[in-house]
Amino acid sequence: MTEAAIQQCLHDLPKCEHHLHIEGSLSPSLLFRLADTNKISLPAIETDPSFASPEALEGRYTRFTSLNDFLHYYYIGMSVLITTADFESLAYEYFARAHNDGVHHAEIFFDPQAHTSRGIAYETVVAGLGMAQKRAEKDFGLTSKLILCFLRHLPASDAKDTYQAAEALGHFSSGVVAGIGLDSSEVGFPPEIFKEVYESASKAGIRRTAHAGEEGDSTYISRALDLCSIERIDHGIRLVDDEALLKRVAKDKTLVTMCPLSNVRLRCVTKVAELPIRKFLTEGVRFSINSDDPAYFGGYILDNYIAVQEAFRLNLKEWKFIADGAIEGSWCDGERKQVLLEKVEQWAESYKGTL
Numbered sequence: 009m010t011e012a013a014i015q016q017c018l019h020d021l022p023k024c025e026h027h028l029h030i031e032g033s034l035s036p037s038l039l040f041r042l043a044d045t046n047k048i049s050l051p052a053i054e055t056d057p058s059f060a061s062p063e064a065l066e067g068r069y070t071r072f073t074s075l076n077d078f079l080h081y082y083y084i085g086m087s088v089l090i091t092t093a094d095f096e097s098l099a100y101e102y103f104a105r106a107h108n109d110g111v112h113h114a115e116i117f118f119d120p121q122a123h124t125s126r127g128i129a130y131e132t133v134v135a136g137l138g139m140a141q142k143r144a145e146k147d148f149g150l151t152s153k154l155i156l157c158f159l160r161h162l163p164a165s166d167a168k169d170t171y172q173a174a175e176a177l178g179h180f181s182s183g184v185v186a187g188i189g190l191d192s193s194e195v196g197f198p199p200e201i202f203k204e205v206y207e208s209a210s211k212a213g214i215r216r217t218a219h220a221g222e223e224g225d226s227t228y229i230s231r232a233l234d235l236c237s238i239e240r241i242d243h244g245i246r247l248v249d250d251e252a253l254l255k256r257v258a259k260d261k262t263l264v265t266m267c268p269l270s271n272v273r274l275r276c277v278t279k280v281a282e283l284p285i286r287k288f289l290t291e292g293v294r295f296s297i298n299s300d301d302p303a304y305f306g307g308y309i310l311d312n313y314i315a316v317q318e319a320f321r322l323n324l325k326e327w328k329f330i331a332d333g334a335i336e337g338s339w340c341d342g343e344r345k346q347v348l349l350e351k352v353e354q355w356a357e358s359y360k361g362t363l
């Protein structure tokens with residue numbers, strides 16, 4: 009198969025995305041445009057020359073030194089999002105892009121505290137995202153869920169207030185928000201800080217995930233599983249450092265949401281080939297491939313699939329294992345999963361004997 013044919017095959021593979029921060033899909037060009045429209049001042053060029061132009065900013069994004077270095081730009085970037093329409097267009101553009109990459113179901117993170125702390129109401133954010141979700145389902149047949157993330161560098165009491173605000177609006181019980189997550193700076197902010205809010209969510213039957221084992225060691229993963237009863241692991245690349253834990257995750261079919269291009273950009277690994285993808289496949293760990301913050305990390309979901317293929321040369325059976333696992337680990341209902349599993353089956357049939 010030629011490279012172009014392989015890329016077409018990966019394009020056609022029905023995908024689910026589970027690890028996408030909607031604020032991380034804000035491109036430098038949209039960032040500058042919204043800063044202008046909303047009269048938001050960006051850092052002065054004398055302080056940070058990266059803000060001279062969208063191109064300069066794009067260039068700076070190729071030189072992140074760590075997760076915290078990236079987060080500095082991520083929080084500045086999202087400060088231009090003000091109105092419901094801003095959130096709606098941001099999310100709709102992501103859905104359109106994801107649809108073009110062959111995504112059928114997306115479960116997207118949002119960071120309410122990063123907006124409420126700037127005076128943007130939680131309801132403004134959720135209303136915009138919700139409108140985009142409805143349009144994407146109507147226009148593209150793309151189903152989606154929202155995952156409310158807590159910022160781990162802020163106090164647990166802040167996370168609790170955010171949780172209660174969503175709960176008071178009935179957002180969990182109505183399904184407007186499907187689950188909770190934990191993101192931002194990992195090292196020094198272990199999952200157990202947020203044990204209480206995760207316990208409340210667990211009792212209420214709300215879905216739970218957390219970033220764990222991205223920059224933090226493998227105990228961040230075990231502690232998130234044991235103390236916060238997470239049902240999914242975001243990143244989880246440090247699983248390879250604890251054989252027993254890896255076997256447990258494989259046995260429990262806990263989905264690991266991997267983000268290859270992100271891990272390279274944030275220097276968790278030097279190249280995609282260093283990621284434990286072969287090990288996960290051999291041990292039967294269920295994982296999905298995702299873009300994390302595509303506007304910051306140089307690629308959307310299909311770019312991540314292609315990077316994995318270039319590094320590991322997976323065969324059709326291995327790609328089917330990944331695609332089936334991504335569907336089974338999704339938080340959509342059984343009926344939707346069945347539809348998606350059949351799409352993957354048809355894909356495998358049509359590419360039989362090629363990959």
Ligand code: HPA
Nearest residue numbers: 029191192193219300301
């Ligand atoms: N890690 C932690 N927090 C984040 C990330 C990430 O990759 N992206 C956006 N917030």
Ligand code: ZN
Nearest residue numbers: 029191219300
């Ligand atoms: Zn992430």
